[in-house]
Amino acid sequence: MNFTLGFKPPAAGSSGPGASSGVTMENLEKQLICPVCLELFSKPVVILPCQHNLCRKCANDIFQSANPLWQSRGSSSIVASGGRFRCPSCRHEVVLDRHGVFGLQRNLLVENIIDIYRQQESSRLVNMKPEQQQQLMCDEHEEEKINIYCLSCQTPTCSMCKVFGQHKDCDVAPLSSVYMRQKTELSDGIAMLVASNDHIQAVISQMEEICRTVEDNGQRQREHLANHFDNLVSILEERKQELVGVITKEQDDKLKHMRSLIRRHGDHLEGAVTLVESAIQSMEEPHMSLFLQSARVILEKMAATARASNIERPELGYESMSHFIVDTDDLADMLRNIDFCSSVGDDEDDLEETGEESEFDFSSRY
Structure with a gap:
């Protein structure tokens, strides 16, 4: 159904009770x-x-423009050490670490002010006097205003369409009541989606911290292993490279898995943020009928986004690399078969009880 505009909003310089409020906003x-x-x-x-x-x-x-060689967030390769750029407002030089822009602190105060501003603007438009608002007119009955909502067809219409037109057998309701009900529903949906986005962002930050811990623990264990093997003769060199490879492989597997989760949840978050922006823009629509037409589509997308927001997390202790331990107190003929042991103390107790040499097996736990 098509609509036409019957009135225009007041000019920019008009006076009235809302003039000073508009200037302040x-x-x-x-x-x-x-x-x-x-x-x-x-x-x-x-x-x-x-x-x-x-x-x-x-x-x-x-x-990114100032540091073209800096690798983007979410890359599976090693991230660069950092970079710098100049503030566009004061030209102050900003130096960033290896996390780039994502290491900067969020200004939650400004974000909250923007949310309040958008709500105030929306409320101001809703409370405008009828003569200040644009009035939609029925396309089929040009003298009739759009003032009711057809529940059967889910479209705004006029009283003449209900009495004599195509909606005479349909269920209808006042346009304002349907408008307020769906606006409240959309507002609640926005609040829930924003809360979900904040939760996802917190999980992503936690996963990024786990990645850094995995890297630190992996580096620490490699250095510990290298210190042991450097004190041994050339008979240990080949075995050392194999064990370093085991640590590196597990670290790479964990990092690959974690970064895959981060990318997946990051994509979901970006899509949800875009949906929130679209919903906020829809909230600013002053025309009730046009708002209702777009709100229903956005609410359906929000429901689909909520169903797809199942957050997969790593298990507790996933970042641990402390199980890569070697025992260098055994005899030289055991060195050719040495491997990582899960617990040095337990293995020593077993040797004392049995009096036999045992082979150390690699143990990997998540």
Whole structure:
């Protein structure tokens, strides 16, 4: 069904009770504009060391341009040591570590202010007087306003269509009541999706910390192993390389698995953030009928996103590499068969009880 506009909003310089409120909101909006994309800051907002704010995407674009050789987040290869770029507001040089822009602190205060601003703007548009709003007119009955909602056809319509037109046998409800009900439902959906996104972001951060711990533990165990083998003669060299390879393989397997999870959840998070942005834009729609047409589609997408947000996590202790332990106190003829042992103390007790030499087996646990 098509609609036509019957009225226009008041001019920019018009006076009235809402004029000063509009000016205040306009001044606030100017303070919430990103200096790069010239749009409202998009979540998450990062705060630079010089105290200026940028959208994370804008900051990452500047950082990538200034550091073209720096490898992007989520790459399965080794990440570069860091990089630097200049703040677009004050030209202050920002130095980042190996985590790049994702190591910057989020400005939750600015994000909350933006959420409040969007809610206030939406509320202001809803509370505008009828003469200040654009009124949609029925395309089939040009003199009739769109004032009811057909529940059977799920479309806004006018009273004449209900009495004489194609919706005369349909169930209808006041347009305002359906508008408020679906707006409340969409608002609740946004809140739930935002909370879910924050939860996913926390899980991703935890997984990134696990990756760093796996790398640190792997490096520590390799150094420990190398110190033992460096004190032995050439008979140990070939075996040493094999054991180093075992540690490296497990580390690479764990990192590959973790980074795969991070990429998967990151893709889900980006899609959810985009859906939130679309929902917020829909919340700003002042026309009830147009809002209802887009809200239903967004709510369906939110439901699908919620069903797909099952978060897979590593088990407790997944990052541990402490089971790679060697015992170098045994006789030289045992060195050719030496392997990682799960517990040095337990193996020594077994030797004392049995009086026999035992072969150390590799034990891998997740």
